[in-house]
Amino acid sequence: MVKWRDSFSVGIAEVDREHMELINIFNEIHQLKQDRLRLDKFDGIIEILGRLSDYTVRHFETEETIMQRYNYPEYAQHKKEHEDFMAQVNNIDVSQIDFEQDSYLRGIMDYVGNWLCDHILDSDRRMGDYVCAVK
Numbered sequence: 001m002v003k004w005r006d007s008f009s010v011g012i013a014e015v016d017r018e019h020m021e022l023i024n025i026f027n028e029i030h031q032l033k034q035d036r037l038r039l040d041k042f043d044g045i046i047e048i049l050g051r052l053s054d055y056t057v058r059h060f061e062t063e064e065t066i067m068q069r070y071n072y073p074e075y076a077q078h079k080k081e082h083e084d085f086m087a088q089v090n091n092i093d094v095s096q097i098d099f100e101q102d103s104y105l106r107g108i109m110d111y112v113g114n115w116l117c118d119h120i121l122d123s124d125r126r127m128g129d130y131v132c133a134v135k
Contacts, residue, residue, distance in 0.1 A: 001030050002113060008120050010128030012066065018059040019120055025052050026112050033105040041101045045108075046094060052112070053089050060086070063127065070131050078123055085115055 002023050009016050025048065032044045060082040067075045088111065097104050 001027055002117070010120065010124045011132045012128050014062060015059075015066070015124065015128065018055075018062060019116075019124070021055060022052075022059060022116055025055060026109070026116060029105060029109050029112065033102055033109065041105065042097055045097050045101065045105065049089070049092060049094075049108075053086070056086065056089065063124070066131060067127060070134050072127055072130055074123075074126065074130075078127060081119060081123055085119075 004020050004023055008019060008023075010019070028048055029052075032038070032041055032048065035041070038044070064075070064079055064082070066072075067078060072078070092108070
């Protein structure tokens with residue numbers, strides 16, 4: 001479970017709101033994994049992955065529009081990080097979900113949680129600092 005902290009703020013309200021929603025989606029993955037009463041989590045996993053993918057695409061569009069608007073010098077590298085994340089999410093082999101659902105959810109949680117925290121605290125923070133400095 002990840003709780004929003006002020007240290008996650010990048011100084012751009014719209015981006016921070018979207019990061020909060022991504023953290024909420026991550027927490028739904030965590031809650032689904034912890035749900036011991038739900039034996040078959042396949043449909044829940046598919047639904048959350050779909051929402052994660054859809055919301056992440058919109059969020060990355062927001063960030064990339066902001067970076068272009070302010071001529072962010074690290075735009076190409078930042079966009080590549082977004083593309084790499086989406087490739088990873090889109091290449092999840094859903095045919096493997098049924099075999100070990102909790103293990104599968106743990107793998108998704110580890111990847112998404114680590115990526116979100118690392119990306120927000122590093123790449124997005126640098127972008128936010130730059131944008132706030134040139135506004």
